[in-house]
Amino acid sequence: MANEDANVLPKSYPMVGADGPLSYTKNSQIQRGVVDGANELVSEAISEKLDMKILQFGTSNDFRIADFGCSVGPNTFIAMENIIDAVEKKLNNAEHQPSAVEFQVFFNDHSNNDFNTLFRTLPPSRKYFAAGVPGSFHGRLFPKSFLHISHSSSALHWLSKVPEEIVNRKSPAWNKGNIQCTGFVKEVVEAYFGQFKIDMESFLNARAEELVPGGLLIILRSTLPNGVHFSNTFKGKLYDLLGSCLNDMAKMGLISEEKVDSFNFPIYYPSPEEFEAVIQRNGKFTIEKTSLFIIPMKDIAVSIQFGVSQVRAVYEGVIQQHFGNELADQVFNYFNTKFEENIFTILEEKCDNRVELFMVLKRKCLA
Amino acid sequence: MANEDANVLPKSYPMVGADGPLSYTKNSQIQRGVVDGANELVSEAISEKLDMKILQFGTSNDFRIADFGCSVGPNTFIAMENIIDAVEKKLNNAEHQPSAVEFQVFFNDHSNNDFNTLFRTLPPSRKYFAAGVPGSFHGRLFPKSFLHISHSSSALHWLSKVPEEIVNRKSPAWNKGNIQCTGFVKEVVEAYFGQFKIDMESFLNARAEELVPGGLLIILRSTLPNGVHFSNTFKGKLYDLLGSCLNDMAKMGLISEEKVDSFNFPIYYPSPEEFEAVIQRNGKFTIEKTSLFIIPMKDIAVSIQFGVSQVRAVYEGVIQQHFGNELADQVFNYFNTKFEENIFTILEEKCDNRVELFMVLKRKCLA
Numbered sequence: 211m212a213n214e215d216a217n218v219l220p221k222s223y224p225m226v227g228a229d230g231p232l233s234y235t236k237n238s239q240i241q242r243g244v245v246d247g248a249n250e251l252v253s254e255a256i257s258e259k260l261d262m263k264i265l266q267f268g269t270s271n272d273f274r275i276a277d278f279g280c281s282v283g284p285n286t287f288i289a290m291e292n293i294i295d296a297v298e299k300k301l302n303n304a305e306h307q308p309s310a311v312e313f314q315v316f317f318n319d320h321s322n323n324d325f326n327t328l329f330r331t332l333p334p335s336r337k338y339f340a341a342g343v344p345g346s347f348h349g350r351l352f353p354k355s356f357l358h359i360s361h362s363s364s365a366l367h368w369l370s371k372v373p374e375e376i377v378n379r380k381s382p383a384w385n386k387g388n389i390q391c392t393g394f395v396k397e398v399v400e401a402y403f404g405q406f407k408i409d410m411e412s413f414l415n416a417r418a419e420e421l422v423p424g425g426l427l428i429i430l431r432s433t434l435p436n437g438v439h440f441s442n443t444f445k446g447k448l449y450d451l452l453g454s455c456l457n458d459m460a461k462m463g464l465i466s467e468e469k470v471d472s473f474n475f476p477i478y479y480p481s482p483e484e485f486e487a488v489i490q491r492n493g494k495f496t497i498e499k500t501s502l503f504i505i506p507m508k509d510i511a512v513s514i515q516f517g518v519s520q521v522r523a524v525y526e527g528v529i530q531q532h533f534g535n536e537l538a539d540q541v542f543n544y545f546n547t548k549f550e551e552n553i554f555t556i557l558e559e560k561c562d563n564r565v566e567l568f569m570v571l572k573r574k575c576l577a
Numbered sequence: 578m579a580n581e582d583a584n585v586l587p588k589s590y591p592m593v594g595a596d597g598p599l600s601y602t603k604n605s606q607i608q609r610g611v612v613d614g615a616n617e618l619v620s621e622a623i624s625e626k627l628d629m630k631i632l633q634f635g636t637s638n639d640f641r642i643a644d645f646g647c648s649v650g651p652n653t654f655i656a657m658e659n660i661i662d663a664v665e666k667k668l669n670n671a672e673h674q675p676s677a678v679e680f681q682v683f684f685n686d687h688s689n690n691d692f693n694t695l696f697r698t699l700p701p702s703r704k705y706f707a708a709g710v711p712g713s714f715h716g717r718l719f720p721k722s723f724l725h726i727s728h729s730s731s732a733l734h735w736l737s738k739v740p741e742e743i744v745n746r747k748s749p750a751w752n753k754g755n756i757q758c759t760g761f762v763k764e765v766v767e768a769y770f771g772q773f774k775i776d777m778e779s780f781l782n783a784r785a786e787e788l789v790p791g792g793l794l795i796i797l798r799s800t801l802p803n804g805v806h807f808s809n810t811f812k813g814k815l816y817d818l819l820g821s822c823l824n825d826m827a828k829m830g831l832i833s834e835e836k837v838d839s840f841n842f843p844i845y846y847p848s849p850e851e852f853e854a855v856i857q858r859n860g861k862f863t864i865e866k867t868s869l870f871i872i873p874m875k876d877i878a879v880s881i882q883f884g885v886s887q888v889r890a891v892y893e894g895v896i897q898q899h900f901g902n903e904l905a906d907q908v909f910n911y912f913n914t915k916f917e918e919n920i921f922t923i924l925e926e927k928c929d930n931r932v933e934l935f936m937v938l939k940r941k942c943l944a
Contacts, residue, residue: 271720271721272720272721272723312721314719314720314723316708321697321699322697324693325692325693325696325709326689326691326692326693329692329709330688330689332688332711339717339718339719339720340710340711340712341683341708341709342692342696342708342709342710343706343709344709345707350706351706352681352706353638353639353679353681353706354638354639356639356681
C-alpha cells in the first residue's frame with residue numbers, strides 16, 4: 211500500500227521549497243498562468259458535468275477533493291478554491307439542497323515536497339479542512355471510492371523514472387549529448403513514450419479506484435501538437451541550453467562526462483492524441499470535456515532572470531540529486547550566462563507552441 | 578473552519594524537528610514509554626469496546642484513525658500500528674467479515690510541526706494510507722462523522738495558551754518567579770484549571786463532531802493524583818530548575834526580568850477526577866475504560882544529558898518563541914550545568930509520582 215521508499219522507486223524531485231527568492235512559491239508564474247487560464251473551464255465543467263448524486267458516496271455531507279502533484283502554494287490553493295466555488299454554486303442551484311456540505315482538500319505530492327511551507331502558507335480564511343498526502347501519484351494514495359473530484363495541474367509531464375534505455379550506452383535509444391526527449395530521435399521518443407504509457411496507466415488505475423463512481427478527474431497538462439518536437443518549443447530550447455551547459459562543464463573538467471551522459475529529465479510531453487489514446491485504452495473513464503489553450507503570458511514580464519528562476523525552481527532538485535548539492539549553484543550560474551549570450555538567437559528562431567490541454571474525465575459507474 | 582492563523586491564537590510550540598541529536602525523534606523515549614505501556618490496554622479496549630457496525634459510516638470499507646498531537650515519529654507510528662493490529666484482529670474474528678477494509682491514518686499537529694520529517698520517516702511497509710493534518714486540536718480539523726478512532730498520547734497537557742491572569746502583575750494569580758503551575762498557589766492553580774476546562778471543552782466538542790456515532794476516543798495523558806503538587810514530581814522539579822535558570826540569567830543581566838516574569842509554560846496536569854469531570858460535563862461521550870499506570874522507565878538509561886535532551890526536545894520551541902532563537906542554546910547549556918549541580922539534591926528529595934491516565938471514550942449515538 212505504501213508505494214514510496216526513499217531508497218527504491220519511484221524517484222522524486224521536489225520543487226524548490228520554502229518561500230525564498232529561488233523557491234517554487236516565488237517562481238511558478240507560468241504554472242499560475244495555467245491555473246488562471248483554466249479557471250473558467252473548470253467552473254463550467256463542474257457546472258455541466260458534476261452529478262451531485264455522488265454525495266451519496268460520502269460519510270455524511272462531506273465533499274472531498276485532491277490535488278495531485280500540488281507542490282507548494284499558492285497555485286494549488288487558487289485551483290482548489292476555484293473548484294469549491296464551482297461546487298458551491300452547483301449546490302446552491304440544486305433542487306434538493308443537501309444541508310451544510312463540508313469540504314475537505316487533500317494536497318498530494320512526493321514525501322520530499324516541502325509540506326511544512328505548504329501547511330504554513332495555507333489561506334487562513336479557507337473554507338475547507340486541509341490535509342497533506344505524501345507519496346507518488348503513480349500509485350494508490352487513498353482508500354477506494356474516497357474522493358469526489360481529483361485534480362492535477364502542470365504535474366503529469368513527470369515520469370516515475372527516466373526510461374532505462376535512454377542512459378544505456380548499448381541501446382539504440384541512448385540519448386548521448388541530450389538531457390531530454392528532444393523529439394528528433396525515433397528510438398528515444400519511443401523509449402520515453404513507452405514509460406509515459408506505463409506511468410499513465412498506473413496513474414489512471416489509481417485515480418479510478420480512489421474516485422467515487424461519477425467522480426471527476428480534472429487534468430491540466432502541457433502537450434505537444436502532433437508533429438511538433440519539444441526541442442523546437444521555447445521551453446525545449448531552454449532545456450537544451452541547460453543540457454549544453456552540462457556538456458560544456460564536462461569538457462571543462464568540472465563534471466565527469468559519464469555523469470552528464472547518464473543524466474536525463476524524467477519528463478515527457480505527449481500529443482493530445484497520445485494522451486487521449488491511453489485514457490481510452492485504460493477504459494475506466496469517459497472523456498467529458500477537452501479543450502486546448504495557450505497560457506496567457508502577456509501579464510508576465512519575461513527576463514533572463516525570470517527564465518532562469520522558473521527553470522531552477524522546478525529542476526534544481528533533479529540536478530542536485532544527480533550531480534550533488536554543491537554543483538547546482540555552479541550549473542545555474544553558468545546557465546544564466548549562457549542564456550544571456552543566446553537569448554536573441556533563441557528569440558529569432560521560430561518557436562513552436564506547446565499547448566495546454568484541459569480535460570475532464572468521469573469515473574465510469576461500476577457495472 | 579480554518580482555526581489557525583500564524584498571527585493570531587492559538588499559539589503553538591512545535592517539538593524539535595528533523596532527526597538530529599537534539600530532535601524530538603531522538604529524544605522522546607519517555608513518551609515512547611507511555612505508548613508501550615498502553616499498547617496492551619489499547620488492544621484490549623478495541624477488542625472489547627469497538628462495535629464494527631460503525632463501519633457503516635464509511636464511504637465503503639475504509640477505517641479512519643487520527644492521532645492528535647502526533648509530533649514526529651516514531652511514537653505515533655507505533656501507536657497507530659498497534660491500533661490497526663487490534664482492529665484487524667477484531668475484523669478477523671467477526672462473524673460477518675467485511676471485505677478488504679482499507680485503513681487511513683491522519684497525523685495531526687500544529688502547522689509548524691515538522692511534517693516534512695514525519696512524512697520522510699513514515700514506515701515504508703505501512704499498511705495504511707497516510708495523511709498529515711495541520712492545525713490546533715482545540716478546534717475542528719475534520720468533517721462531521723468522519724473518523725472511526727481518535728487517539729491522543731502525551732499531548733493533552735498542552736493548553737491553547739497561558740491564562741492571562743498568570744502574567745498579569747495586577748492579578749492575584751500573577752505567577753512571579755515561576756514558569757509553571759507549581760500547585761502551591763491557589764489563585765494560579767485556579768487560573769490554569771480554568772484554561773484547562775475551556776480547552777478540554779473545545780477539544781471534546783471538536784472530537785465529538787468528527788467521530789462517527791460509536792467511534793472511540795483513546796486518550797493517554799499525564800495526571801497528578803489528588804493532592805499532589807506538580808512541583809513535587811521529578812518532572813516538576815526539573816521544570817522549576819529550568820525556571821530558576823531563567824531567573825538566574827535575569828539577575829546576571831542576560832535576559833530582562835520582565836521577559837522572564839511574562840514567561841510561563843502553557844501546560845496543566847489535572848487530577849484524574851478533574852479530567853473525568855470535564856468529560857461528564859461535556860456529555861458527548863461515555864467513559865468506557867479508565868486505567869492508571871506508571872511509565873515503565875527501567876529500560877531507559879537516565880543521565881543528565883538524557884534529562885536535558887528530553888526537556889529541550891519538547892520545550893525549546895516555547896523558549897525560542899518567547900526569548901528568541903539565540904538564547905535557547907544559552908538557556909539549555911546553563912540548565913545542563915545547574916542540573917549537574919542539583920541532581921543529587923533532587924534525587925534525595927522524595928518525589929511524588931505523576932500517573933499516566935489511559936481512557937477510552939465512546940461517542941454517544943445521536944438521539
